[in-house]
């Protein structure tokens with residue numbers, strides 16, 4: 054008889070064997086969604102020279118101290134600079150340089166006045182700008198280091214590169230980006246009933262759906278999936294496939310053959326390999342048969358053949374392992390609180406992870422179980438974006454109860470933005486504020 058261990062204990066046992074993965078560099082264009090392997094530190098101030106945020110005139114503010122509509126000042130315009138150019142001679146107090154957005158502020162200037170607040174005049178063959186108001190010192194000057202300061206850690210290692218991080222990488226001249234190597238995750242589907250995706254159906258056979266599900270899950274977790282040929286319920290074939298995968302991949306996942314049936318060979322494969330068994334029964338549903346073992350520091354996950362059990366086993370055990378190899382700081386599924394959308398009458402001797410879809414109504418998250426809650430069901434995974442956690446030792450749960458949910462996809466299911474909603478919300482806030 055197998056003795057079930059608690060889910061958290063099983064997770065702890067797996068996590069004891071985690072190790073940080075290797076690093077590599079990739080061209081900046083290929084860095085999206087990769088994990089930074091080094092802190093991204095500002096190697097210079099940004100901007101590194103004072104520049105103008107507007108099209109206008111760079112002036113010495115003191116020369117406008119007395120300016121008003123009745124007594125405008127006239128400053129001589131020495132020339133014009135566009136972004137990318139500099140005015141190296143500097144200006145004197147009664148002079149100005151016409152300046153475009155992004156251009157460097159000339160020496161002697163300490164403010165910029167926007168072009169629409171001025172008028173240009175010609176007098177005695179010279180160009181002047183007419184200013185009718187006092188301009189403050191520092192007005193419209195983008196200061197050195199306003200955006201980023203030299204030496205500042207902008208993005209800590211372990212962060213997933215997003216388009217904003219890409220912009221920052223480019224700012225500091227990273228043509229190649231140091232990232233964590235994607236851990237190679239071997240996928241071995243076992244079962245004499247399995248057909249490849251392109252094979253026609255035959256009596257008693259089904260197509261191998263788990264391998265493709267795991268393929269997607271590995272990529273979603275940041276890893277690199279590697280397919281191995283389908284393995285029949287045959288001890289030697291299974292043993293050889295697992296042994297080969299152990300030599301080639303960072304982690305090895307099998308699906309099926311892990312229970313107590315006559316043709317469930319995974320436990321025997323672990324034995325012959327001499328792998329140390331971490332567990333072979335977890336107090337959870339689905340996925341109670343999930344097993345894990347370690348050989349020479351390399352981890353083997355024996356996931357269930359039942360699709361939903363395989364799915365849950367991956368998310369709870371394999372995902373955090375891969376995420377740790379990738380150097381992420383947060384490796385577990387995100388948790389939220391939701392209102393149970395339907396009665397869930399099944400008794401739960403073990404902790405149950407119910408595939409659910411979240412909906413958002415008036416700021417409250419509702420979690421509704423999707424389709425059938427059996428571990429052999431594939432279709433419940435189509436819409437599932439969360440797992441409702443129903444603790445073990447209970448006799449069912451009633452609608453309306455506050456439950457914990459684990460989020461499978463960070464943004465999936467959250468309400469989409471609509472400008473009208475923001476406008477209405479602001480309007481309401483203003484009404485409340487002034488009433």
Ligand SMILES: Nc1nc2c(c(=O)[nH]1)N[C@H]1C(S)=C(S)[C@@H](COP(=O)(O)OP(=O)(O)OC[C@H]3O[C@@H](n4cnc5c(N)ncnc54)[C@H](O)[C@@H]3O)O[C@H]1N2
Nearest residue numbers: 242244261262263264309310311312317342357358359362
């Ligand atoms: N006497 C007992 N029988 C079973 C027990 C038990 O405790 N005592 N546990 C049941 C539970 S719970 C589960 S879950 C399954 C787990 O079995 P295995 O993980 O060993 O998986 P298989 O028996 O190989 O297959 C189960 C099921 O899944 C289908 N399958 C397998 N591989 C794939 C795949 N790649 N793609 C799609 N579907 C797959 C397979 O055809 C079976 O229908 O054991 C129960 N039995």
Ligand code: MOO
Nearest residue numbers: 339340341362428
């Ligand atoms: O492993 Mo089974 O999925 O517990 O139902």
